[in-house]
Ligand SMILES: [Zn+2]
């Protein structure tokens with residue numbers, strides 16, 4: 859736990875953010891729980907331990923992290939803004955039954971992505987898969 863805290867402080871300092879308690883707590887939660895949570899999930903998980911923490915602080919902290927590329931916002935489904943601590947390129951699989959979201963990584967040789975030509979500048983790519991995860995795909 860101490861190591862995680864130290865890493866959070868280091869990450870915050872690297873991007874020039876003051877390592878305040880709420881920032882450390884939110885970042886530590888994201889690093890520990892790789893579940894692509896929505897802000898509300900983070901708030902509810904941290905509230906018992908940090909009684910002074912407000913919803914607004916969590917939202918603002920996540921916004922700040924986003925601006926500093928500490929987290930990647932995900933809108934896999936409409937009206938559901940999730941946060942991913944892994945900001946490198948990867949896809950997501952969302953199970954329609956248990957609603958868990960898992961990461962999908964690919965190596966350079968594994969898949970050739972079609973990219974827009976003719977001088978288009980790609981700024982972001984979103985790759986989402988939907989279906990039943992292995993735990994839920996047991997019906998037959
Ligand atoms: Zn599932």
Ligand SMILES: [Zn+2]
Pocket residue numbers: 894942944948949950960961
């Ligand atoms: Zn992810």
